[in-house]
Amino acid sequence: MAAWHNHELELQGFQGGHAMKRYLAGAVLMGFGGILAGGCAVGAGVTGASLFSLTSWLTLLAMWVGGIVTHRLVDGTMRAT
Numbered sequence: 001m002a003a004w005h006n007h008e009l010e011l012q013g014f015q016g017g018h019a020m021k022r023y024l025a026g027a028v029l030m031g032f033g034g035i036l037a038g039g040c041a042v043g044a045g046v047t048g049a050s051l052f053s054l055t056s057w058l059t060l061l062a063m064w065v066g067g068i069v070t071h072r073l074v075d076g077t078m079r080a081t
Contacts, residue, residue, distance in 0.1 A: 003009040034040050045063065048056025 042063065045056050045060040049060055
């Protein structure tokens with residue numbers, strides 16, 4: 001609100017316009033997934049892990065592995081083009 005009030009509000013990007021579009025699309029998909037799941041899975045995983053729940057630790061591990069695989073698939077595709 002302060003930036004808007006002082007006419008300093010601006011949209012900033014990362015590494016050009018293509019990366020910004022990718023980040024915004026990811027944010028929208030994460031929000032949509034959170035709605036479909038009935039809440040934030042990461043928050044539930046961290047909360048359960050702090051209570052030493054085995055299923056939460058397995059969930060966090062699966063999220064971590066899924067993130068690594070997705071990162072390699074997306075960045076591998078980006079580098080090839």
